[in-house]
Amino acid sequence: MSYWQKRQQQLSKQLEKDEDKLKKRLSSYFDTEYRKLEKQIAAYYKQYGTDNVIQYRRLMESLSDADKRLLIEQMDEFAKKYPEYAHLLPVRESIYKLNRLEGLQYSVRMQQLEIGAVENEQITEHLNRQAMRGANAAAEIMGFGKNFYFNNPDITKRFVNIPWSNGENFSQKIWNNTTKLANYLNSDIAQGIARGDSYDRLVRKVRERFSSVSRNDAYRLIYTEGTYVMAESTMQPFTDDFEKYRLSTVGDGNVCSICRGVSEETFDIADRQPGVNFPPLHPWCRCTFTIEVDDWDKWMDDYEKRHGNGQAQKVANHINSDIISSSNTKEDIQVHSVGKINRDIYKCITEDIVTDEVIITDERIQHIKERHPNDYERFYSYIPEIINDPDFIIEANKPNTAVVLKEIEERGEKFKLVLRIKVQGDPEEYKNSIMTFWRIGGTTWRKTLKNKTVLYKKE
Ligand SMILES: [Zn+2]
DSSP: EEEEEEEEHHHHHHHHHHHHHHHHHHHHHHHHHHHHHHHHHHHHHHHHTTTEEEOOHHTBBBBBBBHHHHHHHHHHHHHHHHHHHHHHHSOGGGGGGGBBHHHHHHHHHHHHHHHHHHHHHHHHHHHHHHHHHHHHHHHTTTOOOOOTTTTTTGGGGGGTTTTBTTBOHHHHHHHHHHHHHHHHHHHHHHHHHTTTOOOOHHHHHHHHHHHHHHHHHHHHHHHHHHHHHHHHHHGGGGGGTEEEEEEEEEEEOSSSSHHHTTTSEEEGGGGOOOOTTTOOOSTTOOEEEEEEEOOOHHHHHHHHHHHHHHHHHHHHHHHHOOOOHHHHHTTOOEEEEEEEEEEEHTTTSSBOOOOOOEEEEHHHHHHHHHHHHHHHHGGGGGGHHHSSSSSSEESSTHHHHHHHHEETTTTTEEEEEEEEBBOOOOOOOOOOEEEEEEEEEEEHHHHHHHSOOEEOOOO
């Protein structure tokens, strides 16, 4: 895992912490609002009902002038508090024609508008913070210092409340959600009363609807928008100096089937499209991205030509290397993910492959560095390709172990790598892991193929 990926994980953790706080706040707010609604329904039952049942006919009578005034006051207050949302108010004039049931339904709508306004405010604030944090983190990787964007608070406007799915930004999604919920609640109430539901029964229904729908809608939105803002804001500082990225499913710890397929391809940064090839790809997606470079040497030359600040190597290490940076982060990660194998290829070793993930431990890295000085530093970036697309797999003298031969044509270098495959019955925490690898010459290559049993040969 590179320094950048670790940094992304930290960002995700901070994001989740903030999300938890926000969710708690909103959740208790929803509870308070729900109790208000319940009180209002109780008042109706008390005023227009007998034995806990309301007579529907009584609700069809015109709303009292006092209640009309109350509704109008509610609207005026909302318009004062949130002038930017005043256009969302129900038409004030038509209030004079309302019957009592409609009066209650108008109140429900008004309440949902309030809720939407509060959600909007809090979620915007939360996402602004994430956007700033994400952009700064990526800018730091690019060598611009830790607080590059703090003097430019407008930067968050580029990432927060941007329409990216179905042309809707999250405010519109919130309004859709609250409108939808108001409609549901209103038909629950009208139908319940028409059926002659008791107060308890009606309130149970309304509570279920209110609490589960508001929370679910809000939580999903917070999560998915958070992923969007994090991905876009962290990509921003890379857009000038890099061209390609790959979707990374490391983000939420589980690889989801939707993102897995997409993560196998690289895309142009300029062509990134959230919901299609850039996070989030789906509701509840928490994927990130990695920066991809075909030729780091060339990239570093170009970078220095453009910037001339002597930072190229450092930037490259931050994005690319797990080893050099692990000392930078002071984290003791002892296991490094290095790539994936194709089970079809390695079934020549065992049919019993448990995972396609491949790791290397610090201990093995140390071993390789000692036995084959410089090979690790110079060539570890080829490991994913070596294991993923071997030229030959040779029988090893140990069970469940593959000896892999691979020629990296662009470098004209040949490599030998020993991979232990995880099988059923291995300890849970085991992964397929690289035992050793080193560069070999043409003679060793030929001798190995001649003297050992070849189990797989690339077509
Ligand atoms: Zn995903």
